[in-house]
Amino acid sequence: xxxxxxxxxxxxxxxxxxxxxxxxxxxxxxxxxxxxxxxxxxxxxxxxxxxxxxxxxxxxxxxxxxxxxxxxxxxxxxxxxxxxxxxxxxxxxxxxxxxxxxxxxxxxxxxxxxxxxxxxxxxxxxxxxxxxxxxxxxxxxxxxxxxxxxxxxxxxxxxxxxxxxxxxxxxxxxxxxxxxxxxxxxxxxxxxxxxxxxxxxxxxxxxxxxxxxxxxxxxxxxxxxxxxxxxxxxxxxxxxxxxxxxxxxxxxxxxxxxxxxxxxxxxxxxxxxxxxxxxxxxxxxxxxxxxxxxxxxxxxxxxxxxxxxxxxxxxxxxxxxxxxxxxxxxxxxxxxxxxxxxxxxxxxxxxxxxxxxxxxxxxxxxxxxxxxxxxxxxxxxxxxxxxxxxxxxxxxxxxxxxxxxxxxxxxxxxxxxxxxxxxxxxxxxxxxxxxxxxxxxxxxxxxxxxxxxxxxxxxxxxxxxxxxxx
Amino acid sequence: xxxxxxxxxxxxxxxxxxxxxxxxxxxxxxxxxxxxxxxxxxxxxxxxxxxxxxxxxxxxxxxxxxxxxxxxxxxxxxxxxxxxxxxxxxxxxxxxxxxxxxxxxxxxxxxxxxxxxxxxxxxxxxxxxxxxxxxxxxxxxxxxxxxxxxxxxxxxxxxxxxxxxxxxxxxxxxxxxxxxxxxxxxxxxxxxxxxxxxxxxxxxxxxxxxxxxxxxxxxxxxxxxxxxxxxxxxxxxxxxxxxxxxxxxxxxxxxxxxxxxxxxxxxxxxxxxxxxxxxxxxxxxxxxxxxxxxxxxxxxxxxxxxxxxxxxxxxxxxxxxxxxxxxxxxxxxxxxxxxxxxxxxxxxxxxxxxxxxxxxxxxxxxxxxxxxxxxxxxxxxxxxxxxxxxxxxxxxxxxxx
Numbered sequence: 001x002x003x004x005x006x007x008x009x010x011x012x013x014x015x016x017x018x019x020x021x022x023x024x025x026x027x028x029x030x031x032x033x034x035x036x037x038x039x040x041x042x043x044x045x046x047x048x049x050x051x052x053x054x055x056x057x058x059x060x061x062x063x064x065x066x067x068x069x070x071x072x073x074x075x076x077x078x079x080x081x082x083x084x085x086x087x088x089x090x091x092x093x094x095x096x097x098x099x100x101x102x103x104x105x106x107x108x109x110x111x112x113x114x115x116x117x118x119x120x121x122x123x124x125x126x127x128x129x130x131x132x133x134x135x136x137x138x139x140x141x142x143x144x145x146x147x148x149x150x151x152x153x154x155x156x157x158x159x160x161x162x163x164x165x166x167x168x169x170x171x172x173x174x175x176x177x178x179x180x181x182x183x184x185x186x187x188x189x190x191x192x193x194x195x196x197x198x199x200x201x202x203x204x205x206x207x208x209x210x211x212x213x214x215x216x217x218x219x220x221x222x223x224x225x226x227x228x229x230x231x232x233x234x235x236x237x238x239x240x241x242x243x244x245x246x247x248x249x250x251x252x253x254x255x256x257x258x259x260x261x262x263x264x265x266x267x268x269x270x271x272x273x274x275x276x277x278x279x280x281x282x283x284x285x286x287x288x289x290x291x292x293x294x295x296x297x298x299x300x301x302x303x304x305x306x307x308x309x310x311x312x313x314x315x316x317x318x319x320x321x322x323x324x325x326x327x328x329x330x331x332x333x334x335x336x337x338x339x340x341x342x343x344x345x346x347x348x349x350x351x352x353x354x355x356x357x358x359x360x361x362x363x364x365x366x367x368x369x370x371x372x373x374x375x376x377x378x379x380x381x382x383x384x385x386x387x388x389x390x391x392x393x394x395x396x397x398x399x400x401x402x403x404x405x406x407x408x409x410x411x412x413x414x415x416x417x418x419x420x421x422x423x424x425x426x427x428x429x430x431x432x433x434x435x436x437x438x439x440x441x442x443x444x445x446x447x448x449x450x451x452x453x454x455x456x457x458x459x460x461x462x463x464x465x466x467x468x469x470x
Numbered sequence: 471x472x473x474x475x476x477x478x479x480x481x482x483x484x485x486x487x488x489x490x491x492x493x494x495x496x497x498x499x500x501x502x503x504x505x506x507x508x509x510x511x512x513x514x515x516x517x518x519x520x521x522x523x524x525x526x527x528x529x530x531x532x533x534x535x536x537x538x539x540x541x542x543x544x545x546x547x548x549x550x551x552x553x554x555x556x557x558x559x560x561x562x563x564x565x566x567x568x569x570x571x572x573x574x575x576x577x578x579x580x581x582x583x584x585x586x587x588x589x590x591x592x593x594x595x596x597x598x599x600x601x602x603x604x605x606x607x608x609x610x611x612x613x614x615x616x617x618x619x620x621x622x623x624x625x626x627x628x629x630x631x632x633x634x635x636x637x638x639x640x641x642x643x644x645x646x647x648x649x650x651x652x653x654x655x656x657x658x659x660x661x662x663x664x665x666x667x668x669x670x671x672x673x674x675x676x677x678x679x680x681x682x683x684x685x686x687x688x689x690x691x692x693x694x695x696x697x698x699x700x701x702x703x704x705x706x707x708x709x710x711x712x713x714x715x716x717x718x719x720x721x722x723x724x725x726x727x728x729x730x731x732x733x734x735x736x737x738x739x740x741x742x743x744x745x746x747x748x749x750x751x752x753x754x755x756x757x758x759x760x761x762x763x764x765x766x767x768x769x770x771x772x773x774x775x776x777x778x779x780x781x782x783x784x785x786x787x788x789x790x791x792x793x794x795x796x797x798x799x800x801x802x803x804x805x806x807x808x809x810x811x812x813x814x815x816x817x818x819x820x821x822x823x824x825x826x827x828x829x830x831x832x833x834x835x836x837x838x839x840x841x842x843x844x845x846x847x848x849x850x851x852x853x854x855x856x857x858x859x860x861x862x863x864x865x866x867x868x869x870x871x
Contacts, residue, residue, distance in 0.1 A: 297850020
């Protein structure tokens with residue numbers, strides 16, 4: 001590997017620690033010069049856009065494909081699982097601090113997030129993932145019988161991952177998915193996910209050089225003018241592109257990716273929940289956790305709660321949720337955010353309080369100096385505010401929830417449920433019809449299993465190409 | 471330094487503005503009293519006790535005449551304030567959805583509303599244009615016309631004549647803009663020999679009209695502009711220098727948010743010097759907002775220091791505090807926080823405002839602005855409010871449970 005100095009403690013002229021945001025395989029060229037950007041509380045150093053280097057980097061990854069293809073799937077699962085399990089133990093206090101600084105999460109939250117994410121990187125979890133999608137994983141090694149024919153599943157070549165988020169662990173999982181289907185991967189983490197991704201790639205290379213040669217990491221400020229030609233080269237050189245990000249990011253990548261290149265999109269999403277307090281009186285603590293985890297920045301994070309019952313019941317539940325959010329704010333403190341985000345919280349609270357004062361049926365819970373806010377009101381005023389803001393809406397029954405959720409169809413992802421008894425199946429079927437792709441107990445909202453149907457897709461199957469032999 | 475702007479004139483059905491007598495009598499009396507004090511006795515507000523006394527009087531009248539505000543305060547604690555700063559400030563966003571006023575408005579000013587979309591534009595229901603004029607006048611005369619104290623209130627003691635050229639739309643072109651209204655007040659000053667309006671909200675800057683007005687001007691020019699329009703003008707002039715008469719001065723206001731790339735103020739002032747021959751000492755920044763009837767300026771034209779070291783000053787009937795962004799606890803002088811202003815001129819709407827601006831208060835009550843509080847560069851993969859609204863727009867609200 002062309003390895004950046006591990007866990008550098010260098011300081012930039014700004015006084016902030018500097019992290020090297022690239023890990024290139026051993027066969028790749030060394031970067032000649034570097035640039036630096038700020039990401040959270042760290043400065044990230046990364047190579048300059050050099051088209052010649054890009055070509056050689058891709059060639060190096062392509063050369064690793066043959067070695068990767070020769071590793072039997074079972075061995076690959078075991079090697080990646082070993083890497084995932086040992087990586088978590090290797091992070092250490094300094095590593096955790098860097099991840100927290102980079103993602104602008106508190107240390108406690110970072111530990112919780114890394115632990116939750118890492119549960120999907122174990123051998124057992126990866127076995128579950130591969131077997132869920134390929135009941136006979138040998139199909140990834142060559143042809144296997146499939147009724148009257150033989151079939152094989154092959155990754156089309158190099159996967160280019162483009163991350164745009166600050167949630168640590170998203171890019172690591174994307175790297176693991178690509179390698180599981182034997183696709184060398186060039187991963188650009190989101191600006192807040194560089195520390196964890198680079199550390200994982202270094203660890204992987206140390207543990208198994210065959211895998212290290214097939215995984216390159218580099219941060220660059222995606223979509224910016226100086227990187228336009230670099231990205232154009234990579235979009236054309238890659239065999240498939242996986243992009244995470246906002247509408248603008250996804251649309252920009254879509255517009256620039258050649259039609260012949262497979263594009264897999266993961267746009268931003270919103271999480272909601274349906275709760276029957278009578279069926280699960282303890283759901284508030286699960287609800288608080290679903291709001292607080294990732295500081296509500298995850299695509300799985302819950303923003304909106306439908307509480308079955310009348311307004312009085314929803315009011316009582318909102319108060320209990322407020323207490324639970326207070327508690328969890330001490331256990332999992334929020335990360336540093338700029339003054340503008342704190343200002344936005346005050347402004348939002350003031351707006352809603354004034355609405356309440358003017359007679360609108362909005363009620364509000366918050367505590368001065370704490371980040372969380374609980375709002376009891378109607379759906380017409382709702383928008384995802386973030387910053388641990390829970391919007392509670394009373395709903396007469398499950399049918400009313402479904403009707404109200406219908407306009408959210410294009411952006412719906414995870415729906416947490418709690419206390420829903422006999423109507424569970426019907427609710428899930430209705431949610432599926434309007435676009436929800438994951439319906440789970442509220443307590444499981446934050447950390448999907450490795451085999452989850454990410455945004456409604458099978459995450460490994462969408463990375464392979466099937467071949468049939470008759 | 472951030473955009474003010476538009477307000478919509480209301481109460482125009484009969485073609486005339488609503489009569490002030492339709493206000494609750496105690497509110498109307500207070501407004502009249504304040505306008506008189508602003509015109510003739512502003513110095514009394516320099517006394518903290520007097521300011522506090524007036525602030526609590528205003529608060530009592532607002533409690534009695536403004537039920538929305540009263541319920542807001544009651545929900546925030548409700549106890550009788552022992553001092554003006556104990557009156558809970560109202561976040562400016564709260565003026566977006568709900569009309570907050572003690573009575574009918576003569577005019578409704580509206581913000582540009584860039585963050586929440588047109589449907590979420592802030593509104594300031596202004597009960598008395600006369601009070602607005604009184605609140606604005608003393609300070610703009612002091613900082614733009616070179617007058618001080620009582621002289622500012624005496625037309626006969628006015629400075630030499632000026633030609634006013636405005637890159638702020640004429641009040642009739644932007645009737646819901648508080649800034650245009652103020653530009654209209656300035657145009658009516660006795661020293662303004664001639665006024666030319668060379669900006670239209672739709673067409674932008676008319677550089678040709680500006681050049682003609684500037685070349686025809688013999689007395690010094692007073693140029694009123696937003697920073698946005700000023701950049702447009704300078705871009706249009708290109709390398710062609712157009713020296714304004716000696717003694718010309720410039721008032722610029724507002725930011726560049728969402729309009730053009732951010733421009734460093736020092737760079738902008740250098741461009742003004744090079745293109746218009748107006749030195750930095752004659753370029754004054756005005757800080758104001760739709761939600762406030764009083765404004766702050768960062769120097770007196772002709773005597774202003776380097777822009778980087780200037781402090782903004784409100785008239786004495788405004789008090790400003792910097793508050794900790796985390797819990798809104800007051801910060802000591804010099805510490806940067808969210809700015810909260812208490813403006814007695816807002817007696818018929820909302821006096822105590824929590825802004826989205828960052829700044830520090832100086833020991834002598836000046837305000838050192840630090841810009842709009844920045845958001846985070848990092849974003850997770852959860853949907854933002856803007857994307858949510860875009861994705862669900864047009865799908866109509868579901869039937870509410």
